[in-house]
Amino acid sequence: MDTILLVEDDKNQILLYEQEIAIEGYKVVTAMNGLEAIEKARNYKPDLVVMDINMPKMDGIESMCRILSEHRNIPIIINTAYSNYQNNFMTWSADAYIIKSSDLKELKDKIKELLIKKKRKDNEKTV
Amino acid sequence: MRKPFDHKLFKKVLVMLLAGGKGERLYPLTRDRAKPAVPFGGVYRIIDFTLSNCINSGLRKICVLTQYKSYSLDRHLRVGWNIFNSELDEFIENIPPQKRTSEMWYLGTADAVYQNIYVLERERPEMVLILAGDHIYKMDYSELINFHIENKADLTVPCIEVPLDDASRFGVVGIDKKHRIVDFEEKPSNPKPLPAKQNIALVSMGIYLFNTEVLVQRIIDNAKKDSNRDFGKNIIPTMIKKDHVLSFVFTDNKTNKAGYWRDIGTLDAYWEANIDLVKANPDFNLFDSAWPIRTYNKQYPPAQYLYGQEKKGMIRDSLISNGCIINDAFIERSVISPDVIIGSQSSAIGSVIMEGVRIGKNVTIQNAIIDKYVTIPDGMRIGYNVQEDEKQFTVTEKGIVVAYKEMHLI
Numbered sequence: 001m002d003t004i005l006l007v008e009d010d011k012n013q014i015l016l017y018e019q020e021i022a023i024e025g026y027k028v029v030t031a032m033n034g035l036e037a038i039e040k041a042r043n044y045k046p047d048l049v050v051m052d053i054n055m056p057k058m059d060g061i062e063s064m065c066r067i068l069s070e071h072r073n074i075p076i077i078i079n080t081a082y083s084n085y086q087n088n089f090m091t092w093s094a095d096a097y098i099i100k101s102s103d104l105k106e107l108k109d110k111i112k113e114l115l116i117k118k119k120r121k122d123n124e125k126t127v
Numbered sequence: 128m129r130k131p132f133d134h135k136l137f138k139k140v141l142v143m144l145l146a147g148g149k150g151e152r153l154y155p156l157t158r159d160r161a162k163p164a165v166p167f168g169g170v171y172r173i174i175d176f177t178l179s180n181c182i183n184s185g186l187r188k189i190c191v192l193t194q195y196k197s198y199s200l201d202r203h204l205r206v207g208w209n210i211f212n213s214e215l216d217e218f219i220e221n222i223p224p225q226k227r228t229s230e231m232w233y234l235g236t237a238d239a240v241y242q243n244i245y246v247l248e249r250e251r252p253e254m255v256l257i258l259a260g261d262h263i264y265k266m267d268y269s270e271l272i273n274f275h276i277e278n279k280a281d282l283t284v285p286c287i288e289v290p291l292d293d294a295s296r297f298g299v300v301g302i303d304k305k306h307r308i309v310d311f312e313e314k315p316s317n318p319k320p321l322p323a324k325q326n327i328a329l330v331s332m333g334i335y336l337f338n339t340e341v342l343v344q345r346i347i348d349n350a351k352k353d354s355n356r357d358f359g360k361n362i363i364p365t366m367i368k369k370d371h372v373l374s375f376v377f378t379d380n381k382t383n384k385a386g387y388w389r390d391i392g393t394l395d396a397y398w399e400a401n402i403d404l405v406k407a408n409p410d411f412n413l414f415d416s417a418w419p420i421r422t423y424n425k426q427y428p429p430a431q432y433l434y435g436q437e438k439k440g441m442i443r444d445s446l447i448s449n450g451c452i453i454n455d456a457f458i459e460r461s462v463i464s465p466d467v468i469i470g471s472q473s474s475a476i477g478s479v480i481m482e483g484v485r486i487g488k489n490v491t492i493q494n495a496i497i498d499k500y501v502t503i504p505d506g507m508r509i510g511y512n513v514q515e516d517e518k519q520f521t522v523t524e525k526g527i528v529v530a531y532k533e534m535h536l537i
Binding site: 069070072 | 343
């Protein structure tokens with residue numbers, strides 16, 4: 001079962017996302033800020049990260065860069081309510097940038113797509 | 128023909144000057160300083176040549192990315208190059224690693240830029256000119272920038288023609304008829320010659336002019352791969368496959384031959400490049416008023432030459448800096464930095480003598496590099512007996528004797 005690290009500071013949104021992602025058949029690990037996300041990424045070695053940007057303690061952009069510097073191959077989806085961070089060069093490190101919506105179809109599709117891509121890449125490496 | 132100066136254009140270019148090289152092959156000159164801070168040509172530091180190129184080309188937004196042993200370089204930039212006006216949005220900033228994106232030092236040239244992406248974000252330049260802080264050359268970057276814009280390139284790599292035998296030290300470039308780079312090999316063992324000239328190869332000068340967005344995208348892509356994070360080894364070879372990558376051949380406008388460009392890689396190359404300066408009409412002319420090289424120097428009185436009782440003093444084919452006192456000594460083909468005192472009946476031939484060196488009486492020196500603040504006792508001979516010299520000095524392959532900074536001699 002693939003593990004997804006969900007980074008989000010709003011408790012209600014965590015409940016929603018956690019449920020919806022779990023229904024798709026993934027194991028979900030949650031973190032409530034960027035700092036916690038780095039630690040969880042180390043401990044759980046997730047297959048994919050869904051990352052909010054505006055969070056206390058450490059924001060999603062810095063957290064993403066630090067996670068990537070330790071685990072280069074984890075796909076990261078930025079999931080934020082704001083579109084303007086797309087101009088921020090550091091967010092280009094993410095594999096996808098999704099603007100939060102009540103319809104989670106886009107997020108779910110992206111998760112699926114990126115996990116398939118990652119598996120293909122991993123296979124190429126072992127071959 | 129040089130194009131009219133376009134101020135707006137030059138505000139769109141940010142320079143990132145990579146000055147983090149350890150310069151291991153220049154040891155012991157790099158014992159106490161980074162390679163770009165190594166003194167050169169009497170009064171300069173190696174980095175002054177690239178910085179002078181920037182201001183002579185109209186580029187005034189410069190970030191110097193430092194890393195190892197940066198104190199000496201930092202001080203030089205602070206006291207010597209604090210000349211830009213921040214109110215006019217001009218700056219020269221020294222940026223040591225911030226460790227914003229990881230806990231690592233810069234892994235390679237591309238990683239140095241990657242770790243400083245936030246600088247690009249703040250400045251939002253249209254183009255980024257990536258320069259190395261350890262080359263000696265004069266180049267008008269405005270010609271490069273105009274070429275890059277006219278040809279709508281994503282990346283333009285300045286290249287220079289070198290003899291085929293030398294080419295394996297560099298990134299060797301293959302181009303098509305429209306200057307497009309179709310082949311790039313970093314330090315190949317069998318470099319390919321130019322189709323038209325069998326004994327000449329085209330090599331990269333380690334300078335890159337990027338469109339900012341392409342640069343950001345490619346260094347981010349690269350950061351996610353296992354690689355050396357190096358422009359020459361990783362980024363350029365990937366980019367020639369998918370982007371519009373052009374070469375810009377660096378030639379001297381006056382002679383139409385390959386321009387003067389030296390990568391001061393070794394002690395022998397360092398010594399040669401210094402001694403090259405003393406000729407009449409040298410290939411690299413410091414006296415070119417159209418291309419002033421600026422630096423920082425302490426204030427010293429004029430150099431003084433004394434003619435003693437023995438009347439043996441003579442100076443020929445040499446560069447002598449301010450503040451020197453040369454007391455009836457014989458100097459030939461040498462570069463003497465400020466504040467050097469040379470005692471009577473001494474001689475220096477083919478030598479590079481740095482600031483604050485004291486040379487006693489009856490000293491004979493040849494083919495040597497004496498770093499700052501070394502005191503050479505009376506009667507000492509340097510550069511005449513390899514076995515003797517090797518006991519206390521570094522001696523290079525070509526027999527150049529090197530004394531490190533503040534070395535205590537016996």
